[in-house]
Amino acid sequence: MKELAIFTQLMIRERKDIALSIVGGFIAGIAGVGLFGASGYLISKTVFAPPLYTLIVLTSLVKILGLVRAASRYGERLYSHRATFSLLSRLRTAFFVKLLPLAPGVLSNKRSGELLTRIVGDVESLQFYFLRVAYPPVMVIMVFLATVLFTSIYSVWIALVFVLGMLIATFVIPAIVMSGQRKFHGLVRQQRAAFANNVTEMLYGFRDIKVYGYLKPLKEELELASAELGANQREDAVRLLRGQSLHIFLTFLVSWSVLVLSAYLIVQDSLAGVFLAMLVMTSNTAFEEAAPMATLPAYKQDSEYAAERLTETVLSAEVPNKQSLREFPGNTALSINLREVSYQYEGDWRPVLREVTFALPSGSKTAIVGPSGSGKSTLLELLLKLRNPVSGDIYMNGVLISQLDEEDIWRNSNVVLQHSHFYRGTIRDNLLAEEGRYTDAELTAVLVKVQLINTSLDDSVFERGENLSDGEKQRLAMARAILQTGRLWLLDEPTSSLDYVTERLVLLQLMNRAVDDTLVLVSHRLAGLEIMDQIVVMEQGRVVETGTFTELMELQGYFYRMKQIESQVISSAGD
């Protein structure tokens, strides 16, 4: 199956450990069969009171085989587990490297809880591919062939019993295990993903869920789902155990058959009685070695399913071809051109942006205004190449954005999105400034610029900034942007939670800092836009007006009417 090709390639890189584990496993298997065979022979031989040297040779052989078996089993375990963990670490890295450039796309398509359990669970499942799928057949075939060859020296019929038993162990028992497994194929995995989704959603929205009294039904639902998942996991484990029990039953069945057949052959004078115990012990040990065959197809199916889903996760997003990308155009303030840009969210029936065309000259300051839902934030995401236009073109300094590496765009932009993320740590950690790049005095000066006057760099920040007000979060996000050195500013309502005075002060600082740079400010508020070089007015995904504040007011169109309404609302609120 082609999805497992990645794994096969990784196995080739671990070939040395794999080869050593196969050699160790083979020696351990053969030594085990030899050890028990020799013990059986020794027991039988003592009955005939053989010369002392025969007993010494046989006892020494048993001891040596015991030592060889233990040492080679140790080697096999050491190398096979080392190979497994190296494979796991390579697999994790390889998958993460593939996932990383796709992150914004994959994260917006998938629910976070599901994505996490999928990736972790599927990668962990694949670690068993080598130990429980690829490795056992090689070992079983080698040990078994050697054993059949050895027994055929004494009796072809006994060798045939071995072959028959092995066919049952390799095909019939796994088929019985699989017949139950097929019905439940992937069910546990799907249930686990659904469960993780519900838990993550509950954790994210815990406060609202609690306040609205929705906690109890949700908890009951989760408990039910958890019990169902537990029951199915138990059933899965029981199915595997049933396979192993069947295999043990087969081992005894074969040993009994060998015993009966040997007894018959001894009576017929076709076999010397002294070999009876040896053959029975040999069959018992050889079949013990084949125990992993019972669960092999179940693990194989599980690994294939995991590989398929992992591939689907990385293939479901567009893979950027970095080779054909062009160098980011210079260290100057960017000029940006949008030509007939349209965008539609996946699965949505209407476009969010429709043939948007406007230009942002180098060093210009542009405000994008419009009612909620008119597509302003989506437009910024397109400029950041977090999303790609469905049609139309975006140029940055004359280069098509599709030919630019998004990481270059991010590095050259100072961004404040509507919802910034904050980490558990200190204010200093959350400024995300490269260590050693700024002194504490410089960082504090930036905090002052964004009016976080009483905030210290060592103040703690809780997970997701729970202990910060919305206004503090916005100012901290603004401080982060100010500490960046890009020449493009993309700000999505960065001051919407601030009071009027603080907002003015912060924006003033920002304009001073970005004086020579290109700046785009998405804003709901229309006050203070006089200082902008250009205002782009959007409505239902279209650009309806563009111009300076004065031009738009003179036009007496959409912006003018919005401004009138805002003034009326402000004055009536003041009455």
Ligand SMILES: Nc1ncnc2c1ncn2[C@@H]1O[C@H](COP(=O)(O)OP(=O)(O)OP(=O)(O)O)[C@@H](O)[C@H]1O
């Ligand atoms: N991830 C998404 N998937 C599907 N639809 C989305 C997604 N994000 C936004 N939308 C839809 O796209 C439209 C435009 O959203 P967008 O956030 O760009 O508007 P906006 O003008 O920035 O709004 P606001 O001023 O309220 O922030 C909305 O109708 C919204 O429902």
